[in-house]
Amino acid sequence: MVVLACVVLGGCSGSRWEQEFTPTAAVEPLPGNIPVRVREVDWDRLQSGLDSMRQEAAASDVPESEWTQDKRDAAKARLLRTLQVSADPMSVEVVGRSEFRTTDGLRPDRDGQLTALAKKVGATEVVWSRRHLGKAETIIQEPVNSYSTVNEWGGRRGRDHSYSESTTTWVPVVVAADEFAYVAYFLRR
Numbered sequence: 001m002v003v004l005a006c007v008v009l010g011g012c013s014g015s016r017w018e019q020e021f022t023p024t025a026a027v028e029p030l031p032g033n034i035p036v037r038v039r040e041v042d043w044d045r046l047q048s049g050l051d052s053m054r055q056e057a058a059a060s061d062v063p064e065s066e067w068t069q070d071k072r073d074a075a076k077a078r079l080l081r082t083l084q085v086s087a088d089p090m091s092v093e094v095v096g097r098s099e100f101r102t103t104d105g106l107r108p109d110r111d112g113q114l115t116a117l118a119k120k121v122g123a124t125e126v127v128w129s130r131r132h133l134g135k136a137e138t139i140i141q142e143p144v145n146s147y148s149t150v151n152e153w154g155g156r157r158g159r160d161h162s163y164s165e166s167t168t169t170w171v172p173v174v175v176a177a178d179e180f181a182y183v184a185y186f187l188r189r
Contacts, residue, residue, distance in 0.1 A: 015113040016100055017184060018120075023096040027122035027188050036118040036126065038109060041084055043131040046183065049082030083127040083185055095123045095186040103138040103177035106130075114184060123186035136179035141170040 030036070053075065057064055067075070077089035085092060098117075108114050114126045146169070151162040 015117060016102060016104070016106070017098045017108075017113050017117050017182075020100040021096055021098045021117065021121065021186075023121065025093050025095050025188075027093060027095055029122050030119040030124065032119065034119070034124065036115045036124060038114050038118070038126045038128070040109060041082075041127050041129050043129045043181075045084075046082060046129045049078070053078060053082075079185075080187075083187075085125075085127070085187065087189060091189055093188040095121050095188050097183065097185050099181075099183040101133065101179055101181050103136055103179050106180070106182065108182070108184070118186055121186055122188055124189050125187040126184050127187065128182065128184035130180050130182045133179045133181055135176045137174050138177045139172045139174055142173045144169050144171050 057075075060067075073089065076092075076094060079094065080087070080089050080092055106113075108128045108130070114128060118124070118126050145166055147164060147166045149162055149164050151160070153160050
């Protein structure tokens with residue numbers, strides 16, 4: 001469970017998914033040979049389902065922390081339907097969630113970051129979504145090269161000579177970049 005503490009406390013380096021991970025259940029990490037299924041769900045479907053669940057929770061006279069087990073099970077079943085998980089809700093554990101905004105060009109379906117985190121937190125499936133939010137200002141580092149000529153008088157063997165030097169300085173530059181919102185649910189079957 002050291003990995004979960006590292007993830008939750010945010011003191012360890014890792015992917016953005018890992019930095020923003022919020023666990024909802026503690027399960028053992030997966031062995032390396034267990035496959036992880038990673039798939040995308042439509043953003044509008046996900047947000048519509050989550051908004052409906054938030055409205056239902058807000059309208060309840062009982063806080064979520066005091067819901068009966070039946071009501072909690074029904075809420076989990078509704079979340080899994082929203083995520084298009086067709087398995088029996090009783091056979092699926094929601095391990096955690098990760099949500100953030102970034103201008104980094106992430107490829108959750110190809111870069112392996114979700115799979116790596118899923119194995120660390122014990123998830124066998126990850127359902128993710130993203131939405132383009134428009135342009136946002138971000139800072140990137142750009143190289144600036146400087147060149148100079150150095151003249152040495154009476155250098156080696158009493159001869160005059162010159163040589164060129166170059167230096168590179170990295171300068172922060174503000175640019176407009178596409179910003180995306182990402183969310184992923186980590187599930188264990």
